[in-house]
Amino acid sequence: MLFLLILLVTILVVFGIPDIRRSLISRPVFKIFKRILPPMSATEREAMEAGDVWWDGELFSGQPDWFALLATKPPVLSADEQAFIDGPLEELLAMLDDFTINQEDRDLPPEVWAFLRKHKFFAMIIGKEYEGLEFSAAANSYIVTRIATRSLSVAVTVMVPNSLGPGELLTHYGTSEQKKRWLPPLARGEELPCFALTGPEAGSDAGSIPDRGVVCKGEHEGKEIIGIRVSWSKRYITLAPVATVLGLAFKLDDPDGLIGDKKSLGITCALIPTSHPGVKIGDRHWPLNQAFMNGTTSGTDVFIPLDWIIGGLDYAGKGWRMLVECLSAGRGISLPALATASAHNAQRFTGAYSYVRQQFGLPIGKFEGVQEALGRIGAYSYSMESTRRLTVMALCEGYSPSVITAITKYHLTEMGRQVMNDSLDIHAGKGIQMGPLNYLASGYQGTPISITVEGANILTRNLMIFGQGATRCHPYVLKEMEAAAREDEEQGLREFDALLFKHIGFAAGNKMSTFWHGLTGARFANAPVSGETLRYYQQLSRMSRALALCADVSMLTLGGELKRKEMISARLGDVLSHLYMASAVLKRFEDDGRQQADLPFVHYAVTMHLYHIGHAFNGFFQNFPNRFIARSLKILVFPFGNHYKMPADSITQEIAEATMMPGVARERHTFLSYWRDDETDVTGHMELAFLAMHELEPVYKRINKAQRAGDLGQDLAGDALAKAALEQELISPDEAQKLERCERLRMRAIAVDRFCPEALKEGKFKALDVLSD
Structure with missing residues (x-):
């Protein structure tokens, strides 16, 4: 008892008296932390500090507040x-x-x-x-x-x-x-504006841009003033060929100290009329057969006034921070919008085509091979739309969440690529023949554009999502890094000391909770709802704890090396991303009023996201450099093994059937997809055939039955089919008239465009009537 009492008093003294605790524990740990702290460039630090943390912070905490998420109201249009x-x-x-x-x-x-x-x-x-x-x-x-x-x-x-x-x-x-x-x-x-950032040798690493501006004296509008003489060469600049005003990013130097003490100020943004002497708008690029304006711009020793710096002189050298803080619109709105549009179109028109196109007397969507791709299209589209909405919700709430917008940009564009591939697989020949009736080709060709711009996806996944998220979203790490970077080391130590033991408690709690959830299958985790989605909330909470634990251990053991272990960090980024997207699916399901018709889509999407979380953890454990730590973490996270699987075939088939069924659910899932009530229009020819065939489904069943019995020819189509069915008294005159129209629509829907060889050779793309002889 005396020994235990002495031990207890010692622990209380060491941990309870700040000066002793800092001397014996915090100071040695502080030195180790500063040594393993990954080195950061100025542009990396600005990117790290830019933007806000929103639901990503909750997921990284290990204790996401599901009640708060579901209580957040979706934005309402004015x-x-x-x-x-x-x-x-x-x-x-x-x-x-x-x-x-x-x-x-x-x-x-x-x-x-x-x-x-x-x-x-x-x-x-x-x-x-x-x-x-x-x-x-x-x-x-x-x-x-x-x-x-x-x-x-x-x-x-x-x-x-x-x-x-x-x-x-x-x-x-x-x-x-x-x-x-x-x-x-x-x-x-x-x-009309454009913004010039990317150059021949500067893409993702903006810190490497060679474009330079030098503060000097020069003449502007007949007067000698202090300004900037800037030279640049930029490419891939959208709207450059038609822009009247050029936003320009360049590195600014002040070698003579004309505006301050710093000789190198850093990246600066200026606004220059394209009519200004020396500004050159070059030739157009042609991005994958798309017609939007994209091209080059350059200038050599172009003199501009200081007040053309965006924000004025106070913002000289602050351009990179400005750009990073404003990337949320491109990453969170524009590029996800393009990807989601492709998904809406793919689900609507591929579902229709799968019903209209028939083989062996059945819609091709009834064959399981097609159903596998069709089900994936529907589920991915549901998840993409859910993620688009949740990210927009954050932006409407006033947040600028850099990690979330990076997740949204990367995964929606990648899922959009899979959706378009599946759609082309189902359409086969109809999907690859260019012409006015091909509603897939433009989206298919444009998919790599969304993947490439605003940071190529390889960079986004391997460096940004976890590389930024691990520090930005962690409850303590960014504050600890700020403490370690203090010039006053004693002040930094005091701040670090206050954070260290909270961090230790956080890590210990995650370790115990992760193992407990693993042992119990998270059945005791809190969930904000009951019913069929309850277990999803519990499993996502479990994986949130596991992410927090594995991220902490990775940063502690690998330190600065983690920055170079891109495959390791990317897998943890995948965990965070799929946690976010699964959250978005559950949030949408609740916001839409828990529609029963949506349950197959929800089941597929969340099950798929959990599978990818498990797959990412498997890769993390398999490749983590310290094998003892890897095996220990795997036991803590999955004590009985990783049992996450892809959705059952029955769910896939339910979704496939739903995409081929007109009605309210289909309209809700593809509400952004435009179509025109015109059978010659690219959007109308398939939709009208689809609706007409559903209306005449009983007629086609009678005809198919007669064909199988040998009472009607198997090779009949169009007017000949309607005439023969009427003669056999299988249909009424009114039905025959409707069947003639439906067959015309069906034949147009499955047809592809054709052109005169001479016209194509001359570069004239006037398509022939697909139903003409």
Whole structure:
């Protein structure tokens, strides 16, 4: 007892008296922490500190507050936003012919450019005080997604001025004079912006851009002033060929100390009229057969005034921070919108085609091989739309969550790639023949564009999601890093000491809870709902604990080496990503009123996300450098093994059947997909055939029965089929008339475009009538 009493007193003294604790424990740990702390470049530090933490922080904590998530209200469109969607947006969609835009004109028609300017499609993020529309992130995402279901080129043209570019940078950082000068004409479409960041040797690493500006004296408008002489060479710049104002990122130096003490200020953003002497707008690029304007710009020793720096002199050298903080629009709105648009179209039209296209007397969607791909399309589309909504919700709540937008951009564009591949597999020959009736080709060709821009996906997955998320979302690590970076080491030690034991308690709690959840299958974890989705919340809470534990151990044991272990960190990033997307699916299910028809989609999506979480953990345990720690973590996380599996075939088949069934559920799942009630239109020919065939389903059943019995020819189609069925008294005259129309629609739906060889040789893409002889 005396020994235990002495031990207890010793522990209380060591841990309870700050000076002794800091001397014996915190100081040695502090030194180790500073030694293993990964080195950071200035651009990395600015990226790390930019943006906010939202639901990603909850998932990283190991204790996500599901009640708080479900209590968050989805954004509601304002009256002005709804009026714009019902009016100018629908008018625009009716004007567009994507095949003509991409294949014939390789530009938007003049009337479309005029319409976009007149109705301020380029001004959704500009405030009303500057004549803009001032729409919410929800409206912005809805509008861009809806346009993208009709024309990717037009969607990109609209999205760029409303994401990363002069409009957003001016809104957030511009001086009062700059806003008054530029925002009204940008809102009216009198000025068209582009933003030049990427160069031949500077893509993802903006810190390596060679474009330079030097503070010096020069002449502007007949007067000698202090300004900047800047040279640049940029490529891949969307809207550059038609831009009237150029946003430019470059490194700024002040060798003579004309504006301060620092000789190298860092990345700076300036706004330059393209008519300014020395500015060169180069030739166009041609991004994968898409017609949106994209090209090059350059300049050599172009002299500009200091007040052309966005934000004025106070923001000289702060350009990278500005850019990173504004990336949420591109990553969280625009690129996910393009991917989700492809998914909406794929689900709607591939479901219709799978019913309309028949083999052996059955819709091809009845064959299990097709059902596997069709089910995946439906489930992925549901998950993508759910994730788009949740991310937009964060933006509408006022957050700028850099990790979440990176997750959304990466996974929606990758899932969009899978959806488009599955759609092409099902359509086969119809999907690969170019022409006005091919509604897949543009989305398929455009998929790699979304994957590549705003940071190529390999970078996003391997460096950003976990590399940024592990530090940004962790409850203590970023604060500990800030303490370690203090110039006053004693002050840093005191801050570190206060955090260290909270961190130890956090880690110990995650270790015990992870093992407990593993032993019990998380059956005692809290869940905000009952019913069929309850177990999903419990399993996601369990995996959240496991992520927090494995992330802590990885950072502790690998330190700065973790930054270079991209495959290890990417797998932990995958865990975080699939936790987020599964959360989005469950949130959507609740927000939509727990629709019974949606349960197969929910079951597939969450089960699939859990499977990918388990798969990522397996790869993490298998490849973690310290084998003892790897085996220990695996026992803690999966004491009885990893039992997450892909969804059952029966769920896949339920989804496949649902995508081939017209009705309310199909409309809810593909509500952003545009289609026109016109059988010659790319969007209408398949939809009208699909609806007509469902209406005449009893007629086709009678005809198929007669064909199997040998009473009707197997090779009949079109008017001949209707005539023969009428003669056999299988159908009434009224049904025969409907059947003739339906057969015409069906034959157009399964047909593909064709062209005169001479016309194609001459570059004329006028398609022939697919039903003509």
